[in-house]
Amino acid sequence: xxxxxxxxxxxxxxxxxxxxxxxxxxxxxxxxxxxxxxxxxxxxxxxxxxxxxxxxxxxxxxxxxxxxxxxxxxxxxxxxxxxxxxxxxxxxxxxxxxxxxxxxxxxxxxxxxxxxxxxxxxxxxxxxxxxxxxxxxxxxxxxxxxxxxxxxxxxxxxxxxxxxxxxxxxxxxxxxxxxxxxxxxxxxxxxxxxxxxxxxxxxxxxxxxxxxxxxxxxxxxxxxxxxxxxxxxxxxxxxxxxxxxxxxxxxx
Amino acid sequence: xxxxxxxxxxxxxxxxxxxxxxxxxxxxxxxxxxxxxxxxxxxxxxxxxxxxxxxxxxxxxxxxxxxxxxxxxxxxxxxxxxxxxxxxxxxxxxxxxxxxxxxxxxxxxxxxxxxxxxxxxxxxxxxxxxxxxxxxxxxxxxxxxxxxxxxxxxxxxxxxxxxxxxxxxxxxxxxxxxxxxxxxxxxxxxxxxxxxxxxxxxxxxxxxxxxxxxxxxxxxxxxxxxxxxxxxxxxxxxxxxxxxxxxxxxxx
Numbered sequence: 412x413x414x415x416x417x418x419x420x421x422x423x424x425x426x427x428x429x430x431x432x433x434x435x436x437x438x439x440x441x442x443x444x445x446x447x448x449x450x451x452x453x454x455x456x457x458x459x460x461x462x463x464x465x466x467x468x469x470x471x472x473x474x475x476x477x478x479x480x481x482x483x484x485x486x487x488x489x490x491x492x493x494x495x496x497x498x499x500x501x502x503x504x505x506x507x508x509x510x511x512x513x514x515x516x517x518x519x520x521x522x523x524x525x526x527x528x529x530x531x532x533x534x535x536x537x538x539x540x541x542x543x544x545x546x547x548x549x550x551x552x553x554x555x556x557x558x559x560x561x562x563x564x565x566x567x568x569x570x571x572x573x574x575x576x577x578x579x580x581x582x583x584x585x586x587x588x589x590x591x592x593x594x595x596x597x598x599x600x601x602x603x604x605x606x607x608x609x610x611x612x613x614x615x616x617x618x619x620x621x622x623x624x625x626x627x628x629x630x631x632x633x634x635x636x637x638x639x640x641x642x643x644x645x646x647x648x649x650x651x652x653x654x655x656x657x658x659x660x661x662x663x
Numbered sequence: 664x665x666x667x668x669x670x671x672x673x674x675x676x677x678x679x680x681x682x683x684x685x686x687x688x689x690x691x692x693x694x695x696x697x698x699x700x701x702x703x704x705x706x707x708x709x710x711x712x713x714x715x716x717x718x719x720x721x722x723x724x725x726x727x728x729x730x731x732x733x734x735x736x737x738x739x740x741x742x743x744x745x746x747x748x749x750x751x752x753x754x755x756x757x758x759x760x761x762x763x764x765x766x767x768x769x770x771x772x773x774x775x776x777x778x779x780x781x782x783x784x785x786x787x788x789x790x791x792x793x794x795x796x797x798x799x800x801x802x803x804x805x806x807x808x809x810x811x812x813x814x815x816x817x818x819x820x821x822x823x824x825x826x827x828x829x830x831x832x833x834x835x836x837x838x839x840x841x842x843x844x845x846x847x848x849x850x851x852x853x854x855x856x857x858x859x860x861x862x863x864x865x866x867x868x869x870x871x872x873x874x875x876x877x878x879x880x881x882x883x884x885x886x887x888x889x890x891x892x893x894x895x896x897x898x899x900x901x902x903x904x905x906x907x908x909x910x911x912x913x914x915x
Binding site for chain 2 (some may be wrong): 417429431433435436438461464465488504506554555556557558559560562563564566567570574577578582583612614615616617626629630633634636637638639643646649650653654656657658660661
């Protein structure tokens with residue numbers, strides 16, 4: 412399964428190196444940086460030193476300007492955030508969530524199917540994740556930490572998530588898994604549909620852009636749970652288009 | 664249960680700081696250094712910087728000259744070593760071993776009783792653990808890593824062991840989720856919303872009642888997967904109502 416680690420607005424080069432090492436030691440190599448503080452962070456001395464031999468992960472890593480560009484081929488997004496957000500995705504421990512995601516026993520086994528690609532999002536060292544990024548996610552992973560001291564280093568957080576995810580995938584001996592029967596559309600396609608729908612909801616006077624009342628985050632969560640296929644995204648875009656057309660007629 | 668982390672002949676100050684942070688974030692504070700390279704390592708600038716607030720762990724830490732002096736109150740020793748030793752203790756994955764140690768289900772549930780104090784031993788960055796130290800241990804913990812790249816940073820190894828041990832001990836209480844536990848609406852409510860939506864889709868000329876093309880069964884499946892709450896049903900009915908109103912205006 413495609414497993415991507417996405418660092419958003421990371422400021423410390425050493426952490427980027429530590430993250431590459433933490434990923435590689437668990438057999439992952441798909442790293443994307445969104446708006447890092449240093450444009451040349453993948454080639455900085457401190458980065459390479461802390462990567463300690465995980466140079467191929469750094470060489471393969473991509474730097475992009477927006478989260479959207481980091482999401483090709485991904486259909487399940489996990490935020491990692493200390494503080495749960497109102498109207499955000501449900502908060503889960505990594506182990507519990509991974510078991511449910513992969514069809515293991517879990518009290519929250521809501522997902523009927525395995526995703527095709529999973530991304531783990533990590534916010535900046537100083538500010539964590541922005542609300543708008545958390546809202547897009549299917550789950551918010553909360554690593555259990557001491558109530559009095561939750562200050563987990565970025566590379567350490569990646570190490571723990573990579574470890575739990577690798578073990579959930581079966582460790583290093585397990586064979587590759589099969590293809591899901593119904594392939595959900597990726598997060599980019601879902602985001603595009605939601606933007607289209609948002610325009611339509613404004614056009615039919617249901618959504619007031621001046622007082623949006625968390626409508627779009629709520630719809631985002633609803634559609635995350637539904638995990639629409641490409642065909643279904645096409646249908647929903649058709650609905651949005653019809654709404655825009657009729658609203659246009661109404662205003663003539 | 665007493666849980667001690669013992670670093671043997673550690674050479675990098677930054678790692679000692681990283682270890683203190685990794686321990687504290689999992690609620691542990693019993694750190695002992697055996698023969699560190701720098702006698703003043705607990706007060707070095709790099710140590711304190713990487714500890715990132717776990718100063719109390721550093722202040723409480725002890726430096727001793729031999730492993731024996733580090734073992735007061737400990738009755739179960741876990742080595743952490745990449746390579747199993749002939750005649751050494753059995754090699755186990757941390758998760759498996761901790762379950763057995765604490766009486767959980769495990770194929771290796773050999774320990775008849777819970778220990779009173781457990782220590783985790785970590786060798787030097789360059790040479791790992793000496794045979795004579797490994798031989799003293801009750802188990803050799805092998806963290807699963809990629810066959811081609813097993814280079815786990817010392818603080819990262821401590822982080823993983825501390826995490827698995829904390830969870831085996833029962834973990835911390837998870838933070839409350841930002842979103843209240845979500846009760847799905849019942850099937851009647853969902854069916855009522857779908858009928859409302861169907862009228863709206865006809866009104867905006869997206870659904871042709873003469874050629875419905877399985878649109879409603881498909882939307883029904885999509886919303887079944889999403890399992891909307893009462894609140895969300897209310898939102899979706901609001902959208903349907905807005906669509907009907909704007910279509911009505913368009914036809915005037």
